[in-house]
Amino acid sequence: MKRVVLAVAAVGLVLLIGAWASAAPEEKVKPGEQVALSFVNIHDETVPIPRPGARYIHLQFHRYAGCPICNLTLQPYLKRDAELKAAGIQEVVVFHSPKEHLLPYQGRFPFDVVADPERKLYARFGVGTSVFALLDVRSWPAIVQGHSLPDGPHSDPEDTALGRPADFLLTSDGRVVASHYGRHAADTWTVDQVKALAR
DSSP states (O other): OHHHHHHHHHHHHHHHHHHHHHTOOOOOSOTTOBOOEEEEBTTSOEEEESOTTOSEEEEEEOOOTTOHHHHHHHHHHHHTHHHHHHTTEEEEEEESSOHHHHHHHHTTOSSEEEEOTTOHHHHHHTOOBOTHHHHSGGGHHHHHHHHHOTTSOOOOOSSOSOBOOEEEEEETTSBEEEEEEOSSTTOOOOHHHHHHHTO
8 A cells, every 4th residue: 555655656756746847838039139119107107118217127927916926026127226227227117906006015116016907918928837936945944034024925826826937138229138937936037147247
């Protein structure tokens, strides 16, 4: 009986690993492509791409307004905002929450926050969902740390908690310099990685 249980567990593990490997996000938008679009941030200001006055635009896709993982991964961007702007990098962060839900949490962010509850931008850039967003063990430390932040947002997921993040670095005229589709919920670029790509 013990051998049967071990065999079943081994097969299950192999299937799980296979499913994880085959669930790698598809890179819909690749370096070298040209992007032209315009959207409105949560303060009703137009955010155009191409964008005058910026050397680069770092376009980030996150999950929902009260996502503790998103808040944790955005903390370095909040702390180093002046440093990023001095390097000519403008941050634009997209959530799939409505504006009314974002304003209490992200309303004072020093960069553009965009509400995309209909997921039109997510579809345009191929940013999707997967059960491995949370099952991947590499996301677990961020889950624990995010929930332990005393002043961090904590609310029920809107639409889904299985969203994967994505990062795109664009030139001011809208050319994609680099892209990153996260394998799990905390798989995003660091500030240092963005600055290195923008050199």
